[in-house]
Amino acid sequence: MKEDGVKIIKTTTWSPGPGCHGGCGILVHVKDDKVIKVEGDPDHPWNQGRLCSRCLSMTQYMYHKDRLRKPLKRIGERGQGKFEEISWDEAFDLIEQKMKKIREDHGPESVIFHQGTGRDIGGWISMLAYAYGSPNWMFGLSGISCYTPRLMMMSITQGDFAVVDASQWHEKRYDDPEYKIPETVTIWGQNLPATCPDGFFGHWYIDLMKRGTEVLVIDPRCTWIASRAKLWLQLRPGTDAALALGFIHVMIKEDLINMAFVERWTNSPFLVRTDQEKKRLLRESDLIKNGLDTNFIAHDPVSDSFVVWDSDHQTYKKKNITPSMEGDFTLALADGSTATAKTVWTLYKENAEQYTPEAVSKITWVPADKIRKAARIYAKSQPSALHWGLPIDTIPSTVPTSQAINHLWCLTGNLDNPGGNAIARYAYDVVTYPYHSGGAILSLPPEVMDKRIGIHDYGAIKDFRAWAQPDKVLEQISSDDPYPIKGMWIQTANPIACTGMEPKKWRDAIKKLDFTVCVDLFMTPTAMLCDVILPAATFLEKDSLKAWWVPLQAIKRVVEVDDCKSDIEINLELCKRFMKDFPYDNTQELFDTLLKSAGITYQELTDNTWMIPPKGHPSKPYFRYEKGLLRQDKKPGFRTPSGKIELYSSWLEKWELEPLPYHEEPPYSPVSTPDLFADYPLILCTGRRMGPFFHSEHRQIPWLREQQRDPVLEIHPDTAEKYGIAHGEKVCVENWLGKITVKALVTPVIHPDIVMAEHGWWFPEKEGKEPNLFGVWDVNVNQLIPMGHEGKAGLGAPIKSMLCKVYKAKG
Amino acid sequence: MSKSNKNGMLIDYEYCTGCFSCTVACCQENGWEAPLSGMKVMEIVQDLPKDKAYLTFLPFPTELCVLCNHRTRQGLDPACVKHCMANCLTYGPLKELAGELEKKPRMVLWSPR
Amino acid sequence: MSEYGMLIDYEYCTGCRTCEVACKQEYGRPAGKVGGVEVTEYIHTLPNGKLFITNIPTFTRACVFCAGRVKQGLEPACVKHCMANILTFGKIEDLHDKIPKKRKAILWTKG
Amino acid sequence: MGKSKTTIVKTTTWSAGPGCHGGCGVLAHIKDNRLVKLEGDPDHPWNQGRLCARALAMTQYIDHHDRLRAPLKRVGKRGEDQFVEISWEEALDTIEKKMNTIREAFGPESMIFSMGTGRDIGPWICMLAYAYGSPNVMFALSGNACYSPRIAALDTIQGDYSVFDAAQWLPGRYDNPEYKVPECMIIWGYNISATCPDNLFGHWIIDLMKKGTKIITIDPRLSWFASRSEHWLPIRPGTDAALALGFLHVIIKEQLYDQTFLETWTDAPRLVRNDTGKLLRESDMTADGSTENFVGFDLQTKTPVIWNTIRQKFSIEDSNIALTGSFDIRLLNGDIIACTTVWDQFKDSCAAYTPETVEKITFVPANDIQKAARFYAKAQPASIHWGVPIDMTPEITPLCHAIAALWALTGNLDVPGGNVFTRAAFNAVAYALPGAEGVIKLKDPAQDKPRIGKDDYGPFNKFIWRCQTDKVIEQIFSEDPYPVKGLWMQTCNPLSGIGLDPKLWQKALEKLDFIVGVDLFMTSSLRYADIILPAATFLEKEGVRSWWVPLQTINKAMTVEGCRPDVEINFELAKRFDPDFKWETLHDLFDEILKPSGMSFEQLAEKGWALPPENHASRPYFRHERGVLRSDGKPGFATPSGKFELYSTLREEWGLKAVPYFKEPPFTPVSRPDLFKTYPLILSTGRRSPAFFHAEHRNIPWLRALDPDPVVEIHPDTAKKNDISNGEWVTVENWMGTARFKAKVTKIVPPWMVMAAHGWWFPEKKEDPLFHTFESNINMLIPMNEQGEDGLGAPIKHLLCRISKETRGSAHV
Secondary structure, three states, X not given: OOOOOEEEEEEEOOOOOOOOXXXXXXXXXXXXXXXXXXXXXXXXXXXXXXXXXXXXXXXHHHOOOOEOOOOXXXXXXXXXXXXXXXXXXXXHHHHHHHHHHHHHHHOHHHEEEEEOOOOOHHHHHHHHHHHHOOOOEEEOOHHHOOOHHHHHHHHHHHOOEEEEOOOOOOOOHHHOOOOOOOXXXXXXXXXXXXXXXXXXXXXXHHHHHHOOOEEEEEOOOOOOOHHHOOEEEOXXXXXXXXXXXXXXXXXXXXXXXXXXXXXXHXXXXXXXXXXXXXXXXXXXXXXXXXXXXXOEEEXXXXXXXXXXXXXXXXXXXXXXXXXXOOOEEEEEOXXXXXXXXXXXXXXXXXXXXXXXXXXXXXXXXXXXXXXXXXXXXXXXOOOEEEEEOHHHXXXXXXXXXXXXXXXXXXXXXXXXXXXXXXXXXXXXXXXXXXXXXXXXXXXXXXXXXXXXXXXXXXXXXXXXXXXXXXXXXXXXXXXXXOOOOOEEEEEOOOHHHHHOOOHHHHHHHHHHOOEEEEEEOEOOOOHHHOOEEEEEOOHXXXXXXXXXXXXXXXXXXXXXXXXXXXXXXXXXXXXXXXXXXXXXXXXXXXXXXXXXXXXXXXXXXXXXXXXXXXXXXXXXXXXXXXXXXXXXXXXXXXXXXXXXXXXXXXXXXXXXXXXXXXXXXXXXXXXXXXXXXXXXXXXXXXXXXXXXXXXXXXXXXXXXXXXXXXXXXXXXXXXXHHOOOOOOOXXXXXXOOOEEEEEEEEOXXXXXXXXXEOOOOOOOOOOOOOOOHHHHHHHOHHHHOOOOOOXXXXXXXXXXXXXXXXXXXXX | OOOOOOEEEEEOHHHXXXXXXXXXXXXXXHOOOOOOOOEEEEEEEEEEOOOXXXXXXXXXXXXXXXXXXXXXOOOOOOHHHHHOOOOOEEEEEHHHHHXXXXXXXXXXXXEOO | OOXXXXXXXXXXXXXXXXXXXXXXXXXXXXXXXXXOEEEEEEEEEOOOOOEEEEEEEEEOOOOOOOHHHHHOOOOOHHHHHOOOOOEEEEEHHHHHHXXXXXXXXXXXXXX | OOOOOOEEEXXXXXXOOOOOOOOOEEEEXXXXXXXXXXXEOOOOOOOOOOOOHHHHOHXXXXXXXXXXXXXXXXXXXXXXXXXXXXXXXXXXXXXHHHHXXXXXXXXXXXXXXXXXXXXOHXXXXXXXXXXXXXXXXXXXXXXXXXXXXHHHHXXXXXXXXXXXXXXXXXXXXXXXOOOOOOOEEEEEOOXXXXXXXXXXXXXXXXXXXXXXXXXXXEOOOOOXXXXXXXXXXXXXXXXXXXXXXXXXXXXXXXXXXXHHXXXXXXXXXXXXXXXXXXXXXXXXXXXXXXXXXXXXXXXXXXXXXXXXXXXXXXXXXXXXXXXXXXXXXXXXXXXXXXXXXXXXXXXXXXXXXXXXXXXXXXXXXXXXXXXXXXXXXXXXXXXEEEOHHHOOOOOHHHHHXXXXXXXXXXXXXXXXXXXXXOOOHHHOOOOOOOOOOOOOXXXXXXXXXXXXXXXXXXXXXXXXXXXXXXXXXXXXXXXXXOOOOEEEEEOOOHHHHHOOOHHHHHHHHHHOOEEEEEXXXXXXXXHHOOEEEEOOOHHHOOEEEOOOOOEEEEOOOOOOOOOOOHHHHHHXXXXXXXXXXXXXXXXXXXXXXXXXXXXXXXXHHHHOEEOOOOOOOOOOOOHHHHOOOOOOOOOOOOOOOOXXXXXXXXXXXXXXXXXXXXXOOOOOOOOOXXXXXXXXXXXXXXXXXXXXXXXXXXXXXXXXXOOOOOEEEEOHHHHHHOOOOOOOEEEEEOOOOEXXXXXXXXXXXXXXXXXXXXXXXXXXXOOOOOOOOOOXXXXXXXXXXXXXXXXXXXXXXXXXXXXXXOOOHHHOO
């Protein structure tokens, strides 16, 4: 307590405020119950005293004049912006009465629980949905194309997620003796200085570069980090899979593969039946009557016989054999027929054969010699880390693309090694925000979960993630087939301005429903359409906890702002109303339960503010697959069906998808739709990141908005010259779906055939009620991107690679 | 790991008038193709309270600056330092130049290599 | 205050503008008015046609080198919060031997 | 001496190359007759090793692939690009034949010899013209509105021109004990980074600032100086005289002037008749009185006393002559008339210009005017530096009169650190600026009679040896009093650079019978020439330079095959046109020019440069006290009265107002409210760039990269109102024409004004013979024939225009 009456409180950032996926340690200066300054906490290992401009503007965010401070009830027509302030009790009663009516008439599944990007409400909104009884918890981005596709592929390939090891698991960070500075970090589709990606502090790369790490960058734009890269590959958006396969082709040809690792830890020796229309992994049940179909077959070259790999015991049934990596075999099956088969590795090499650097260069625009050089740099560096960003998710072919890139670190053994890609588990296995279908606070019986929208269309949605498939949800709202949707609970989400593609469809969908609730901190274009609006709290006004990778951290309530309530308090109150004998009375109890696996109470955590898992804990690296720290049964190996890294994915086979990675042309491109390309001759890439804004937030924060007043479109000087466009001039960006008018930013950083637009724009200072809706329709680039173009697995969307034309806006 | 024996360039940017002699001197000396150069000049129009404004030119060595070591080896000044019309560029050991820094505001010491 | 200087290892300035907002917060400067430090992005082409982005923080006339904070033994607000940790503040005579050997650096006096 | 080694040649820059008025000492590194590098000469007192961007780009200029390397003969129509290479012999013979036929048929005066801005060809074009017999040497800018108006004005009121003193005459420069660093300097309409003004090295001012000189800047734009000055007075263009009078008003009212200087060196005590408003002369009072003598009033004897201009003395010794008061004087015819002193007249002319009135006219806040005037007057010493904007207004002489009165009344004339008189070094006149006479003269004064404009305007009669440009154009069409048949156009580009209303010039060129063009690159104007001669840069020729100081030679460092220096071309032709031409070789000519210095060309070339010795007439200080300004050696000034004339005798004789005044110039919001409605923005032109000298250097890569496009500066508010964004192509137009510019949205320029660059054409656009000279040429918007009553000045810096987004997009080819 400093003498001038200022209290300093240590806490952690997450969600409302900076908006991002958080993790920074901060010191909050509080005087007379008011936050007067926010500073970085020099002792915190995550950011070591550093802090971004969004956090430093918290005082302008928390006490902003436009912040929602009282629950609102709609009194006029939807979208007319006529609301009446009501008390919290009135609001809770109204919501309870309305939603219980819907539940009785149409069943709990007819209410969608709609959240925005992955933030701390993930755990609390799923808790509310399940307390209400609805399986339809949803993240509204088409094809859930943000982080989920990559998480899904890592999970089915190597049984666990993985991120670049920047020593974040060590208290002493880079100076920890166990840690090794990566020789090269490959940054695939990420503009670091402008963002801190999921569970990662972007500027850690600067720390690594200062310690000698070289950088390899793959990005259609010359970002700050691209201009410092040892090699920068400027690729055509949506062709990342081809590039990765080009890498793999070179690595195989120049034998840069870590064969010891591949033979020992991947399913490369297993046999795949090749004489039928669809390739299939051979199972023990195929060869031996009443054999298990969870066991796989390999070939023992010594005895020239086929051996069974026992997935449960994680050994071959025949002792100390080294299976053949390559070969063509014919086998006698249990039912007397014969089959021909090849090893996974043979098929894998055949699959990569076609992706010569020359062929890949035609697809990706990256010169062939650069592809060779890049592949060598990545493969030969020891250790070599790979960081990948959201552009991998925002293309329909996201599954094969994520798979191909995931294989890069698997083929070179850079998995869970110091300075490579470390396996990422929740700290102390504390799950606040479940990625898997399991691990939620509550659960629903199978017959209710069976009603989750999208699981009958896509195996991946059914088996990997607990979310409803948003494209199918939108269709079902208009078709009422198989059952009508009557209500929507929208919490820290802004589909009209940010996550919704074809946002006018989302507007009609929301206005079609009987009852909608929106929980947010500011009036947004989405909240404007809803029936009840609840004022949420920033991270400084709530208790919570965070275990998104590391460390385990406490978020402490520092002050209160008028009547705003934290998301978790709102949801907890409603859970108690919707569910008889709801197990938790207050947040304390809930947090203590969640922290059981860490063996501490929430109070103890708040005292330490953060805790890093001890050595040997499953959520702490390195080489856990060797030490048996990954699997339930403590055996060495991975949490995949075969216990091996599945280069040939059994899950994809199960979902009838192509089990090996391949290139798929984006739905709208110069190659796939030449006729459309004739009318719309420029590739439209969206989502240009800028430091001051997180997605559609912060436009009303003065210190931040000053850094960028208006939405821009990046356009190359030659292209600008061709269309007579000057820097700073108003231009129209148009395609068959819609049109926006933004300012031209003429810059050489973008490729001449590509234009880069910004997402998430609306103008808090403009009139909010319809039809203006804060000017969102003038500038929201999502209007040019269709819904319903998710990939074959129900994931991915053409957000980063559409087509458009650009011209001078008239006077 | 100080580099006190290292050399750098002291820029008294208060007097830089934006005449671009340094930019072209470097082009001539090192044969850069336009628009490349080892020295560039930034024009900064700065708002001041009571909506006054202040025009500042700030020369700075770019990625191409080699500090003219082929000239300095023969005891000559770098081409830009020699030709600066306002004499506001000085080349020398960082230790000495740092001493100069204390004498007046609006100066900057660059160690571009 | 002119015996103090600000050393910038600007090779790693990523242009995230944290310093600008940190300064504005420290002195309650309204948006739109110039703060103590301004970062300018410079995109220049290299001989081989490659692009190179350099961000250069310039200390303006409004910068007071956080005299108040320095008196209390604290670092200037921008130095403390710089995301790339490239700002070092101190007396000029002991700053000049902190100039990193291999990398590019600037040593400013007061604006 | 071994394989071809690099030799270093010391010489001086002037004209072709950097293009400017030169004076810098340089070291040319030459290898196998090719320029390897151009560097500043550290020992040269002028620039002390420094050099500007244009000089440093000489290697790209001198062997540029577009340089003309052989004489050309026009075979197509005028304005087309049909030329064929011919030999020098054929070219010179054709020129001689054609010009002789014109001379015989119409007289030598029907041939105009036109030059661009004042450069080293100044003397040599006169040499050619005078050898041919024609007095019509023309400086092609309307109203001759560059430098000569200021010189003529100062010749009129103080006898000699003067500039700010930066110790350029003194060995050791600023460290010379005689020198005093000025406490304050007024910079009136001049932007440092872009130019070195006529024969001054702009950055000397930075040297003085470093030594403590404080600056007052008078400039509508926030220039580099404005940012760093104690007082920045953002003046409305064209109202400079009002501001100067405002300064005088404050200085007189608060008695900040130098009383002794006023009494001893100015014509303050002279009497002016109230009845005629003219000077009282001795001839008005006594039969045998001289009209050259003037009258004062002695307070002791209460009688008028005669000021004898020959003896430079009053008729009675130690008299107490009245500075102020009204006195009755008996005239020759017996009438008694009342007279007042010149000082009263002068004070009256300033009385009306109170700071409040001046604020309304000039937009400069009243107390800023007062503070600036006091700051200047109290500073000792203080100097004033003025730029070309002073010339570019019709009422130029009264403006110069007011500004000159500032340095005179504050005792800053010819004092260390003040404004010092300028004479050609050692009085060796190579380039005869107004008022000076060199060795190159018309053979007989009668030949000067037909000089166009000589009899229409006083200054052209007394000081300026050029013909009046606007009258020349008129006469080409009217052919009255005599037809103009031929034009010799040397380093002059009227259609792209110097010609206002270029379409009018185009018609004039089409009307002429025979045109010769001498230049280094093909330009739009040369397309109208019959014969084109390829000229040479300063490194390929010899020359002498005495434009103020030091006296220096230009030494030939190399040759470029096919090109010849202007001086050699003109010398050869002069010998052909004048059988008894005075000089046999160039060096004879140079030696005669240098005779007053006592050195031959070789001797001076050896030394490189020479400063005039102590108390030589061409070296400052206090020369009016030392009596070296007047031909009779007496103290005083080379004016009719021998004094600094607050009331100009000559202007009275020319029937013009003799005391300073301000008159609203044409085409301003005040003088033309009708035009202002449709053209609501003040247009100022001539935005300078460090990369170009007027219309030159667009084809030099290193320089073009610094300033790639024609720019018009617009204030952010004005841009917003017209929906214009930074970098966008816009149309600037008025009743005269339109021009296309790239908008630079900047706070440097005030909201009520836009500033456009001049001299723009596109050498790279070879598909158009005229290089798109009418596309981005701001002169399209400026009318000719708007010169002042004394034939000088033009409304180049203050016009009206409107600006709009270019809707045609880049389709505009």
